[in-house]
Amino acid sequence: MxxxxxxxxxxxxxxxxxxxxxxxxxxxEAETFFAQCISEDEMFHDAWFQLGLVWTKMGRTQDASEAFQMAVALNETHVDSLYNLGLALVKLGLENDGLPYLSRACELSDNTEIANSIGNVFYKNGDYKSSSFFFLKAYQKDKNNPQLVKTLAISLFQDGDTARAVHLIRELLLRFPSNQSYRAIFAELMNKYAEEEFSAETKKAIEICLVEDNIRHRNLAPSWCATFLTDPAYDILRK
Structure with missing residues (x-):
């Protein structure tokens, strides 16, 4: 409230x-002014929020988290307060405490950049499960952003979800059949796929998709026929 x-x-x-x-x-100077605001009116949300930003820039993460906690207590639907509190807690190593605030910020905002930036924070920390969670939130709001789709696919792959990563990169290849980066990623994913134990149903579904892709790419780009015959990504169809 x-x-x-x-x-x-x-x-x-x-x-x-x-x-x-x-x-x-x-x-x-900014810290002094905002602190003076709070000394006169402790219920002034904006002053607490700005003080948190100042302390964040000073590198005083613990102090910043406390200021953002006050800001959230005064306005629990303020997206930037929730977002910055969550990030501060993550920086302090309190990921389990920070995640609910970050999730809430994503739910309240239509801005995919918030979810995307949160995903990047976790990705850089090597927490691929959390990064995939937030990249997926961004993807649900913006499914046509190639860079976002690529980032989500790589994050899912790092988290061990090769099947979904293959599906996403496949969709990019259908849209951009000559993109060398997507083809290279797809080849790596398929090599990993060949090593994993999928159910017969899952394998059959992927193989059908790849056959369909070959047919579509024959129409989209003549050069794809030659690629299909030599690209290791499609070894599974030649076995």
Whole structure:
């Protein structure tokens, strides 16, 4: 629940001054102004949020997380507060605590960049299960973004979900049959696929898809016929 507040003019004045100082990267000055706002009105959400941003930029992650926690307590539907609190907790090594806030931020926002950026944070940390979760949230809102589809596929592959990764890269190849990057990724995925134990039903479904792809690509790009005959990605169809 959002707690409304109508700060006095002195607080508004200090808040405005704090924003100007922050924009100029005068962090100590901005911190002072926002702290003064809070000392006069502890229920002023925006001052807590901005103070959290200042402390984040200062590298004071623990302090920033506490400021964002106050901001979320005052307005639990403020996407940026939820997002920054979640990131701060992840940076502190408290991923289980941070994930619910990040998930909530994604649910409240239509901006795929939020889910995408969260996914990148977890991917860089080697947490491919969490990165796949957030890339998938972004994908559900923007299924036509090739870079996002590629990133999701690689993340799923790293998490061990080769079947879904193959499906996503296959869709990219149908759209961009001559893209060398997608073909290289697909070949790697299929080599991995050949090593894994899939159910007979799953293998048959993938093989049917690949046969259909070959037929489609004959129409889309003549060069694909030659590729099909030599590309190791399609070894499974020649066995």
């Amino acid at each position: 959002s707690i409304p507040t109508n700060p006095p003019s002195s607080v508004k004045k200090n808040y405005s001054a704090g924003l100007k100082a922050f924009q100029k990267n005068h962090l100590i």
